[in-house]
Amino acid sequence: MTTAGDSPAPGAPPAPHRPTSLEGITMATRTIRRTSVTLPSLDEPGLYLSNVTSLEGGRGRVAEFHYGDATLRALDLADAQLIDGRISALKIQRARFEKLRVDSVEFTGCDLSSLHWSDSKITRVVFRDCKLMGATLEDITLDEVLFENCKLDYSTLRLRATGPVIFSQCSLRETTFHTADLRTAAFDDCDLRLAEFNGGTYRGMDLRGNNLAQLRGIASLKQVTIDRAQTLQLAEALAAEWDVTYGEDLDDK
Numbered sequence: 101m102t103t104a105g106d107s108p109a110p111g112a113p114p115a116p117h118r119p120t121s122l123e124g125i126t127m128a129t130r131t132i133r134r135t136s137v138t139l140p141s142l143d144e145p146g147l148y149l150s151n152v153t154s155l156e157g158g159r160g161r162v163a164e165f166h167y168g169d170a171t172l173r174a175l176d177l178a179d180a181q182l183i184d185g186r187i188s189a190l191k192i193q194r195a196r197f198e199k200l201r202v203d204s205v206e207f208t209g210c211d212l213s214s215l216h217w218s219d220s221k222i223t224r225v226v227f228r229d230c231k232l233m234g235a236t237l238e239d240i241t242l243d244e245v246l247f248e249n250c251k252l253d254y255s256t257l258r259l260r261a262t263g264p265v266i267f268s269q270c271s272l273r274e275t276t277f278h279t280a281d282l283r284t285a286a287f288d289d290c291d292l293r294l295a296e297f298n299g300g301t302y303r304g305m306d307l308r309g310n311n312l313a314q315l316r317g318i319a320s321l322k323q324v325t326i327d328r329a330q331t332l333q334l335a336e337a338l339a340a341e342w343d344v345t346y347g348e349d350l351d352d353k
Contacts, residue, residue, distance in 0.1 A: 162185065189210065
């Protein structure tokens with residue numbers, strides 16, 4: 101990730117141009133408790149989304165677009181940019197994304213199961229009603245990202261949140277968070293059965309509003325935010341992870 105005054109890393113796509121002022125434009129947000137995600141502004145005055153037939157644009161850049169209602173056997177995107185767009189009802193049997201910069205894009209009703217996505221940055225992006233089951237997302241930087249009513253079961257996620265991230269009403273059964281940094285993330289009403297936190301940084305991550313009784317990797321969740329009532333759920337998860345034996349269940353005969 102580059103900061104003001106830095107040069108982009110060799111081989112990385114240049115940062116997309118964004119207006120320096122959004123005066124007069126109301127920025128839509130999605131808020132869960134103390135976490136607010138700024139949503140893409142795709143209906144702002146002067147922005148027209150053109151229908152495109154491919155996400156493989158000239159010079160690796162697709163901007164101000166709508167792409168959808170497509171079923172693909174395979175899609176490989178590398179060193180590319182997707183800027184200001186809507187992607188809907190897209191189904192891909194095999195997808196591989198690498199060094200992809202996604203800025204101000206909505207994914208709706210897409211099936212991206214088994215996707216392999218690496219070394220990319222996602223900013224002001226919404227995934228709504230999408231399937232990413234069995235996906236691998238590694239070395240992905242997230243800033244202002246919302247996952248809403250998505251299925252990410254059996255996925256492996258190595259994510260770094262540099263801004264607010266929300267998982268709302270998502271299924272994350274047996275999902276592995278591997279050395280992730282989700283300090284600015286919030287989960288709400290998610291299915292976290294057998295989800296595993298395998299190392300990483302989670303200080304301040306908001307887990308309120310979820311059943312934590314079947315989480316794995318409890319030792320990694322130091323200094324997360326929970327409700328007092330969830331303490332018993334974490335204790336239950338820890339007991340299951342340690343495979344403890346309760347004396348009441350022993351046969352004394």
